Amino acid sequence: MDCLDCQDLLSEYIDGNLKPNKRLIVSDHLKSCSECSIVHQDLKQLVGLSKQLPLLAPENVLWKKIEKEITEISTTQNPSRQSTWAKFWQHRWQFSISTPQLTGVLASLVVLLILASSFSYAPQNSIGALMQNSIIARPINTYVANPTELELTGTIERLSHTIKERYKEWDPEIQKLFDRNLALVNQTIEDCNQLSQRNPNDPVVHELMVTAYQEKIRLLEQFLSYNK
Structure with missing residues (x-):
């Protein structure tokens, strides 16, 4: 999985809407890619903030x-x-x-x-x-x-x-x-x-x-x- 594919799926990944096999692939990519990991953490923070607002x-x-x-x-x-x-x-x-x-x-x-x-x-x-x-x-x-x-x-x-x-x-x-x-x-x-x-x-x-x-x-x- 490349970074583009991973970032396209981050929203569904955070919401828990990915199928188990796809979720595992994204999870593995996040562990090995620091850039996508940062994107994931920031998007996750935004989702958390939006729930408070x-x-x-x-x-x-x-x-x-x-x-x-x-x-x-x-x-x-x-x-x-x-x-x-x-x-x-x-x-x-x-x-x-x-x-x-x-x-x-x-x-x-x-x-x-x-x-x-x-x-x-x-x-x-x-x-x-x-x-x-x-x-x-x-x-x-x-x-x-x-x-x-x-x-x-x-x-x-x-x-x-x-x-x-x-x-x-x-x-x-x-x-x-x-x-x-x-x-x-x-x-x-x-x-x-x-x-x-x-x-x-x-x-x-x-x-x-x-x-x-x-x-x-x-x-x-x-x-x-x-x-x-």
Whole structure:
């Protein structure tokens, strides 16, 4: 088995969908080929990450989970006043971005993660062909953020500064909810950063970074709409 055949089967190998004889062949190749072994480990890590993120479900798991927590906690609070969770959810539905829109961004993020990983580890001759058919090949150098990325990071800095000022005024449960979901988004951005160091000239990586930054901005905006 050569590297191309092995890497074509890695997705099925990770998912456990290969027949025993084919799985054994792939396994033997991974033991003897360090390059394919690295690809396998990185793809396996991406699969694990995607299971932690609210990106693969047909509905927006992130906000469905938040809604569930709101319902559970609201029922335990004094019904004579509007609960903190209920107020947050009320503001959540006033956002201009809809749940399907947010779901689309999240889903595209996972697709881009997988695509960037596959593109990054394609054999050199395949990469050369892709570069010739799409963009002018450039020498490898340090990753340089494009104007869109710089603009988005500036927006993130401004929103984060405002969040920092308001955070201490939030209900403790809202703080926990924010911290959990921010950690997920930050992990995605960190994975994008690692890909960008390996592939500074890859246009897919730039697209991936933009999508990750946009997702963080939307999360920050969601929580900034909350009033205690």
